[in-house]
Structure formats: structure tokens, C-alpha cells
Amino acid sequence: MIGVNTAHRSLAARSWPARLLLYLGLCVFAAAFLAPFYWMIISALRPQSEFYQIPIPVIPSHLTLQDFVLLFQRSEFGRGLLNSAFLAFVSVVLQVFFSSLAGYTFAKLTFRGKDVLFTAMLATMMIPYMVTIIPNYIIMAHLGWIDTYWPLIIPGIANAFGIFWMRQYCQSIPSELLDAARIDGAGEFMIYWRVVVPLIQPALASLAIFVFLSTWNDFLNPLVFLRNQDLFTVQLWLAVVSHEGNVGQPAIVMAGSVLASIPVLLIFIFMQKRFVAGLTAGSIK
Amino acid sequence: MALVARAGSITRSPRGAARWWAKVAPYVFISPFYLLFLAFGLLPILFSLGVSLFNWQGVAQAQFTGLSNYGVLLTDPDFLTALGNTVIVWLGSTVPMVFLALAFAAVLNAQRLRLRGFFRTVYFLPVVTSLVVTGLIFSVLFDPSIGLVNDALHAVGIAPINFLSDPNWMKPTLIMALLWRWTGNDMVIMLAGLQSIPGDIYEAATVDGATGRQAFWRITVPLMRPIILFDFIISTIGAFNLFEEPYVLFGGSAGNIGGTQNAGLVTGTLIYQNSFVFFNFGYGAAIAWVVAFIIFVLSMLQLKLGNKPVD
Known part of the structure; x- marks a missing residue:
């Protein structure tokens, strides 16, 4: 500095x-x-x-506030907000847990094949998304998962970026702390849960923000996998509202856009430091 | 025999079990990623390569047609239009974006700049906005009858422009939306890069009498080259995967996904249209693979050009 x-x-x-x-x-x-x-x-x-x-x-x-009233009267926008909040919450919990567990493992535990496995994981980030979405749709259809939230929740748990980012952060944990817990007879999972998790709270928060934003803002996946309007997310409702003649006045569309943006803007403004740190950390270390 | 006895003793004694678990635990902890990647990453990729060799129209029985999807692709006017549009949007947005991002980062990295945090926040703010909202805001701003932009043009005596339906203006409008949404993202990456340049290099340059501008071009830009290159490559990948912004701006669900004369059709919307509107999975997968190959070639090319040693 x-x-x-x-x-x-x-x-x-x-x-x-x-x-x-x-x-x-x-x-x-x-x-x-x-x-x-x-x-x-x-x-x-x-x-x-x-x-x-x-x-x-x-x-x-x-x-x-007339346009907000009309928006709620003419569409299920409120339900869309709740659906998105639910999906974002579940994704945050699962992705933060599995990413931090794997990230800690790569940073602090020794095991055979670690380097090869880690490199392979990073390489998966290079795969263009459009290549996998069609076969994924076919797989989800075979599983009977179209029109459920499973396609939006389960594949996302394998978050290579999240694991990479947690690994970078976990490298700064002193090994002596982990060895001391091991001597006290703590099991491997308990060491992660009781010793590591309390130490990496800031990194967990950054990743949580990142996962929240990407889930909340996701459009392509819900568009492809959801047909039933009861399940629609807020981004899908925005597209519906903007294309339907009877609700499609620009004022109402903008009211929806404001509602869809409030959570992300609030999170960003109040947790800015953490968020920007999170974005940049991965690219320099 | 001895081996069996040892294995038996390990599982029997609690200490042995703990040691066994300590060996296995790392694999258990990282296994969810690999299992899910196999199911929803690797399997789809292999499947997708296979699918692209079939004529598979959703409900109908898939027919093996070899490379014919790829053959059709090369003469498909929609594909060629989408590819041309994507290249224009890619170059039109990436070059100014990287340039602006580097300029913003260089200025906003200065310690003594007043309101530095404020400017950084404002420049980054669009990045957290959803792509759908970005598309909607720009379609309201550039609307021919109620848009602010045409009002401003009217005020200075310019006739209204159909930004969203005039084939000459659709791509520039998309590029403006992309610059607004993504420049802050590149800027933050550049800022991180700038902060890793050791300060004593500048100190030495100042002692040697270098001006600020010389220091920028002779020190900052060469040292930042890997980061600039990284920004170019992620912007390239982004351009060839563009979907939400053109989908919203040019009326995706209105049937014609590419807008007037397909002037707003890009590779991302073409793949979506073939796969999920026409349910022609085989052809959609073939386009996706060709686009992935183009991204790969362009990234390699940029790496090669960018890593050329400077004199």
C-alpha cells in the first residue's frame, strides 16, 4: 500500500x-x-x-406508488420475489458449506492426487456454459426435474470458483491450530466445523454475497427449466411483465425492475468492502 | 495374511478408525464437487458431442446424421448473421471497455484522490444489476416514443432514431448497454492488478525524471499486460455467450429472437432459439460446439499475441 x-x-x-x-x-x-x-x-x-x-x-x-400496486394486481410478482428469495437462500447455504469444506481440504489437508484433482477442478471453469445447457436439459427431463427447483439448486453445488476462492483464504489458517485440535482428539469434520469455520467467517460472507447475487440475477436457467408460473423467479416475471400487452406499460416494468434491484443494491452498498475484496482476491493470489 | 490382520486391527481399535478416517476424509470432503461435475458437467459434455451428430427434433426419434449438422451450419444464413453480429459486438464492446477500465483503474488507484470510494462504488454499481434489468432499463431509455435519449436528440434538432428496431442502430445500442453493465467489472480486476505492482519501481522512475504519463505507458501498461490480457479473454468469452441483454432488448419472446432483419441475433440467442424454441437439440448442440471452438481459438490467439515479449 x-x-x-x-x-x-x-x-x-x-x-x-x-x-x-x-x-x-x-x-x-x-x-x-x-x-x-x-x-x-x-x-x-x-x-x-x-x-x-x-x-x-x-x-x-x-x-x-400506483405502478407498484398495478404490478402486484396484474402479475404474481410478489410470489416471484418469494421464490427467488427461497432459491437464493438454499443455494447460499449449500454452496457456501460445500465450497468451504472442499476449499479447506485443498488448502490444509494432505492427500494423494491433490494437485491433479485441484487442477482438474480449475479446468472445469473453462467449459462454455452454452455447451452444457442442452444436454443438461435432456438429463433433467429424464430425471423428471423439469418444472422443479432441483436443476437450479443441485448442479450449482459443484462451484469451482467457490472452492478456489475458499482455498485461497484457508491457506492463511495456521496449521498449529489444526494440529492442536487433532492432538485433542477432534475428528476431521469437527476440526472443520469448530476450528476452521469460525476463522473464515469473512470469506464465508463474501462467498455468500456472491452466490446470492448470481442466483437472484440468474435468468437463463429458470427460463430453460421452469414452465409453471407458480415457480417463476423474479427475473422470469420481469420478462413476462415486459412482454405481456396488458401489464406491459414501461412504468410497471420499471417498478418491477426497482423491486428486483433493491436487494442486490442494498447488499452491495452495505457490504461493499467484502464484495469487492471477494471479487479481486481470486485474481491476484 | 499379515495384511488382513492389520486391516482388522485398524478397524477394531478406535485409534485405528480415527487414522483411517483421517486418510479418507479429504476425499469425502471434496467428493461432492466431482460427483456433481460428473453428472451435470462431464456427462452433458460427452452427451452434447453425441447429440450434435443427430437430427433430434425434441419429440421425434433422433436420427444419426453424422457431421451433417455441422455441414448445414456453415451455409446457414442465420448462423453466419449471428456470428457476424457477435464479432461486431465483441470488438465494439471489448476494445473500449478494456481501455476505459484501465483508465478508470489507474485514476481510482491514486491514494490522494478525493471521493475515491464513491467513484469506485458508482462505477461498479451496474455490475450487481441483473442482466434482465439492464436490458429493460436500456429499452426504456432508448424507446423511440417515450425514451429519454430521443427526447434529448429532439432537443438538439435530431430526428428520432429507432434504436431498438433500426438494423443500423441495434448493435450500437447493445454495445452501450454492455459498456454500462460490464466496464466496472473489468475495472475492479485492473485495480487488483495495479495494487500488486511494487511502488519502488515508480519511485525509481520518478528519481530518473520520468513524468506520470511516461510511467503509465512504460511501467504500468507493460506490467499490467497479463491482467489486460485476462480482461480481453473474459470479455471475449462473455461476448460469445451473450444472451440476456439481446434477448430482452430485441424482443426475445415475441417470436423473432434476433429483432429486425436478425440484426440483433447473436450466437447465444441463436443456440437458445434452436434448442428451446424450435427444440432442435442436435443442431443447437452443434452451434454450441462451434462457438466453443471459436472462443478457444480466439483465446489462444490473444494469449499468443499478448505474451509476445516487449523490447
């Missing part, structure tokens, strides 16, 4: 017009990144009549 500090001493040394220009540029890009969010929120809250004004007012005359 000291290095980073000295590395950019030149920034402070710049003349004030140069610095002004730099901040101005940063603000322009910040506005470009924020504007679509602003428009989503405002479109959901503005009175529908304003959509037909030319030009459409950038600041609405007043705010209303």
Missing part, C-alpha cells in the same frame, strides 16, 4: 486546472453510470400520464 501511495504522488503535484479537469471527467462518467438507475426509479414513481409528454420531464411533477 505504501508503494501505491508514492506511485501516484504525481496526482497531487498536478496543477489545479489539470485536477479540475480530472474531477470533471470523473463526475461525467459517474453521471453516465448513475443516470440509468435514476431513470429506472423515476419511471417507476412518476404518474403514467407524464410518459406521453414531449419532452418527458426529467423531474416528475409528483411521485406515486
